[in-house]
Amino acid sequence: MAGDSPGPIERYLQILEIVAASTRGLTLTDISGLTGLPKATAHRLTRSLVEAGALATDDTWHKTFRVGDRMWRMLQLGANPAATAGFAQIILDELAERFHETCYVVRLGRDNVRSIARSAPDQGHRLHVLPGEVLPPHAAASAKAILAYQPDDVVDRFLKEPFEKMTSRTVTSPSEVRAELRKIREQGFAVCDREIDDNVMAYACPIHMKSAGVIYSLGLxxxxxxxRQHPQDMWIAALKDAADRLAHMFDTQSETVGTS
Structure with missing residues (x-):
């Protein structure tokens, strides 16, 4: 009914909305005043939101609350990929011009990993990783570079058998794929060595965002x-540098949206 007090979910959402709208963060007194909630209730709700990662707070006496990493990740996962594709294209064009190879950025979705931007060289053999293309999670370097940094329940959702055997080198054992993901997390990059095409290789590095973790990767x-005319370290160093630049761009964009 119209006169009823808001339920618990509505009260959580009220707090998240006003904190997200703030450019400087909010104290508990601010939150209580803006929502009309008793201070004790606001304290209990904000504590639960901090524990869940939806809010974050500093360690001062008058704590200031801001949007937490988990909430930023949710916002990023729901964002229009076109919002980041422009930044990605800048970096990809630079890499493609430098190395004369196809470069691309992919993004984690609810049930797939898709390319959102690509740059191909003007000359030579072009390998088409087109925007919107779904990458096989058990074989593509770019997909593995993202999945290696996801929690177990997300990995379980993506790695559903049977795995397609695309070449003689495609790994189709779930345990072997998971072992490779652990190795990727340790070394910081992924490789696809003729697992999708008998004559094609790919390298990929995760894009580590401060607020959302790894939901993008950069591949070549x-x-x-x-x-193979160049050492692996050369490719990985270039990709890691470009991935760091993209992470900074994406984080800056998120901060701008969050404070606009």
Whole structure:
């Protein structure tokens, strides 16, 4: 009824909305005053939201609350990929011009990993990782570079058998795929060595966002004969540098949206 007090879910949402709308963060007194909730109730609700990662707070006496990492991640996962594709294209064009290989950025979705931007060289063999293309989670370097940083329940959702055997080198054992994901997390990059095409390799690095973790990765792909002309470390160093630049761009964009 119209005169009823808001239920618990509505009260949580009220707090999240006003904190997200604030450019400087809010104290408990601010939250209580803006929502009309008793201070004791606001304290209990904000504590639960902090424990869940939806809010974050500093360690001062008059604590200031802001949007937490988990909430930022949710917002990023629900955001329009076009919002980040422009930044991605800048970096991808630079990489493609430098190395004359196809470069691309992919993004984690609810049930797949898709390319959101690509840059192909003007000359030579082009490998088409088109925007919107779904990448096989058990084989594509870019998909593995993202899944390696996801919680177990997300990995379980993506790694559903049977895995397609695309070449003789495609790994189709769930335990082997999971072992590879652990290795990727340790070393910080992923490789697809002829697992999708008999003549094609790819390298990929995760894009570590401060607020949302890893939901994007940056990849480079080309014929084995060309990529093997240079040491693996050269490709990985270039990709990691570009991934760091993209992470900064994406984080800056998130901060701008959050304070606009």
């Amino acid at each position: 792909t080309g014929p084995c004969t060309r990529l």
